[in-house]
Amino acid sequence: MRDLTETLRDWRVAAVMIPALMGAHPAAPAAVAIKTFQFGPDTVVVQPGERVEWRNADAIEHTVTAGVPDRAAHAFEGTLAGVGATFTARFDRSGTYPYFCARHAFMKGVVIVAAK
Ligand SMILES: [Cu+2]
Numbered sequence: 001m002r003d004l005t006e007t008l009r010d011w012r013v014a015a016v017m018i019p020a021l022m023g024a025h026p027a028a029p030a031a032v033a034i035k036t037f038q039f040g041p042d043t044v045v046v047q048p049g050e051r052v053e054w055r056n057a058d059a060i061e062h063t064v065t066a067g068v069p070d071r072a073a074h075a076f077e078g079t080l081a082g083v084g085a086t087f088t089a090r091f092d093r094s095g096t097y098p099y100f101c102a103r104h105a106f107m108k109g110v111v112i113v114a115a116k
Pocket residue numbers: 037061062063101102103104107
C-alpha cells in the first residue's frame with residue numbers, strides 16, 4: 001500500500017514534468033560565436049520572444065552594441081571581457097537589428113526577428 005509521502009512525491013514529479021512535456025520551457029537561445037574578430041554566424045534569424053546568446057572565444061574584450069558605428073541604438077548592449085564571456089538578449093518584436101563591436105567597428109552582425 002502506498003503511503004502519503006510516496007503519493008506526494010509523485011505529484012511533485014508530475015508538477016515538474018507536465019510543463020516540460022507541454023513545451024512550456026523557452027527555446028534555447030540562438031548561438032553566435034565571437035572569434036578572431038568576427039561574429040559567426042553574422043546573421044541570425046529568430047522568432048519573436050526568442051533569445052540570442054553571444055559567446056566570446058577571443059582573449060580580448062568585444063562588445064555587442066545595437067545599431068551601426070557612430071549611431072549606436074543602445075537597444076541592447078553587452079561587454080564580453082574575454083574567453084568564455086557571454087551576453088544574452090531577448091527579441092520580442094519583429095524587425096531587423098544590426099549590431100557591431102564598439103571596440104572594433106569593422107565587426108558587424110544582424111539579428112532578424114520574424115514570425116514563422
Ligand atoms: Cu571587438
